[in-house]
Amino acid sequence: MSIKNVAVVCGTHGNEITGVYLMKKWQKAFEQISRASFSTKLLQGNPKAYEINRRYVDRDLNRQFASKDLENPELSHYEALRAKSINQILGPKGKSKTDLVIDLHTTTSNMGPTLLMPQKGPFYSRLAAYVKSKMPEVVVFCDEDHKKNEEHHLLCTVGKYGVIVEVGPVPQSVLRHDVFEQSEQLTQHILDFVELFNTDALPKLPSSIEAFRFVKSLKLPLDADGERIGMVHKNIQDGDFKPVKPGEPIFQLFDGGTVSLDGDETLYTAFVNEAAYYDNNLATSLMRKICLEVE
Amino acid sequence: MSIKNVAVVCGTHGNEITGVYLMKKWQKAFEQISRASFSTKLLQGNPKAYEINRRYVDRDLNRQFASKDLENPELSHYEALRAKSINQILGPKGKSKTDLVIDLHTTTSNMGPTLLMPQKGPFYSRLAAYVKSKMPEVVVFCDEDHKKNEEHHLLCTVGKYGVIVEVGPVPQSVLRHDVFEQSEQLTQHILDFVELFNTDALPKLPSSIEAFRFVKSLKLPLDADGERIGMVHKNIQDGDFKPVKPGEPIFQLFDGGTVSLDGDETLYTAFVNEAAYYDNNLATSLMRKICLEVE
Incomplete structure (x- = not known):
């Protein structure tokens, strides 16, 4: 075609x-x-x-x-x-x-x-x-x-x-x-x-190229009333398409604590701290790095 | 007091x-x-x-x-x-x-x-x-x-x-x-x-410190109908408080041309390409570097 x-x-x-x-x-x-x-x-x-x-x-x-x-x-x-x-x-x-x-x-x-x-x-x-x-x-x-x-x-x-x-x-x-x-x-x-x-x-x-495939979105941390209690951690800010390992901090809480990536897989971020996604409290997309076959 | x-x-x-x-x-x-x-x-x-x-x-x-x-x-x-x-x-x-x-x-x-x-x-x-x-x-x-x-x-x-x-x-x-x-x-x-x-x-x-004093604002280039015909040049984007010399490009026109800083004084930029100033077509503040006496 x-x-x-x-x-x-x-x-x-x-x-x-x-x-x-x-x-x-x-x-x-x-x-x-x-x-x-x-x-x-x-x-x-x-x-x-x-x-x-x-x-x-x-x-x-x-x-x-x-x-x-x-x-x-x-x-x-x-x-x-x-x-x-x-x-x-x-x-x-x-x-x-x-x-x-x-x-x-x-x-x-x-x-x-x-x-x-x-x-x-x-x-x-x-x-x-x-x-x-x-x-x-x-x-x-x-x-x-x-x-x-x-x-x-x-x-x-x-x-x-x-x-x-x-x-x-x-x-x-x-x-x-x-x-x-x-x-x-x-x-x-x-x-x-x-x-x-x-x-x-x-x-x-x-015959193939590097690409990233969307896995899931991550929400900002909220309290029981739906109020935000933290923000995107500076370690991942501006780090779109960079790897984040389980255990690495992804949120800074206003009370001084942090939240880390859970699971057991290194993932990659995208749309980190995108302004338009605050409406839905989305903090970042998590991606998997893939090898895209060129058919 | x-x-x-x-x-x-x-x-x-x-x-x-x-x-x-x-x-x-x-x-x-x-x-x-x-x-x-x-x-x-x-x-x-x-x-x-x-x-x-x-x-x-x-x-x-x-x-x-x-x-x-x-x-x-x-x-x-x-x-x-x-x-x-x-x-x-x-x-x-x-x-x-x-x-x-x-x-x-x-x-x-x-x-x-x-x-x-x-x-x-x-x-x-x-x-x-x-x-x-x-x-x-x-x-x-x-x-x-x-x-x-x-x-x-x-x-x-x-x-x-x-x-x-x-x-x-x-x-x-x-x-x-x-x-x-x-x-x-x-x-x-x-x-x-x-x-x-x-x-x-x-x-x-x-006894003194470096400071910057506001001189004037610079407007985005407009045509006769008030339509913007250019944008802040990438050479000054993100260059707040960096010097700009007369003759250096400050605007990129959409038709391919550029506009340079006029006058005969090296000035410094601030509020370069600030989102909120688009309403008034302001592109940047121009500042003078000064030595502020500490009294």
Whole structure:
């Protein structure tokens, strides 16, 4: 199958402004995201949230794309409606007119340029291997890629294929030149890959690459009333994709104590102390380092 | 004059949550901010803004304390009213019952622990010299200290003396362990200083210290419609209190060009790319490095 229609989505979260400024730049220089073998569409995910400089109006737009939610007429909050509308514009999910959705995000965590893939298969592993060969600092993040696409709630899953470009650290509502450049470069490499994939001109790729697979999320420590009693420990702050061994401190309690990683496996962190995840008291994702076969 | 009443104000900006968590900690361990020679009061500046996780409800609370505004009955937006209320609790400005106000802030800029002083005189210069002797990484920021106190609009100017503890970088709405600790330590050193000042037990201080004095703010580049056409250049990002020479790039334009610092004086940056200043299109403060005499 060749990729005929690509959508680049920007500003799915209203206070992640890097994508929105990239969009403004590309609107004036559309040739930068055009390639001969496919057509590209640019879409701003949540313009209303951008206007009010918040992640979302009612609910997180990037959690509204599970098929059952898209099909549920009872869901009528702002982002549910926007998701249904995007599903019309780019989808419909499951029988999508868009072959690849690239959704641009930023994080307050120190994740560098990350390629997040919610599905697996030859297209994805080749894409990841190509991007890493061009930009070795890119981290490949396999995000619950065992799930069926219809169960995934991410915007990018509205396409036949979908990936997230996730770059940080950058505070919410801030434009950083370095993060802007990394987001741009990573997107360009993805578009180049699609062009080479379509024209059967891919270079020789390694047979496997290093990647990280999501295992679980860790919550901030709370008391019986649900009040936070600690914060992310400075030993893991900024240590995204670094190993944490069982017994190493992960939380600093306000009363002076610490909480350590339990279990018996060394894991790796991601989305460490991400601002947007405080709503749900999420402190960090825990990942397993894997060897991703390139099929 | 001795200092009898000290107020520690936290959460003046609702999404600078470090101070709020320090307040919660100190409420349970009040002895940590108590000293023998004075009484300490803890106050949350803007609890309503904290509740909605935003900098402010209607306007920036830390711009509402000019005497003429506090005395203006026409001003009735939320933060104008809160300022008048704080003026009653801690002030009244000009004849204040509070001898020293310490107002805790954070910034998304890479400013490290900074002591911001909107007035000058022997109390301030000794305070700064003492704090720097205990915590050499503290930067002393003289903020329009030529102005009369009544003209200053900062919350801390409601006291006879007032200073700001400003620590970064930390994204809005995030608690960082390192920034939490630096804010706590800097506050403790100020309280220790007051105790030593009151009991005439100050150690020998240097005759002068390095400090930075605010010169002017620099706006992001805009087009004729007021649309931003560039961003803070990566050469100055994270370079707070580092020198910038005339001719060095300070803005990267989206069309590929750059804008350089003009004038003929090497200046120093502060509040580089601060998230909260985007509302006013402020890109950075420019400072002059000075030698502050310790009187």
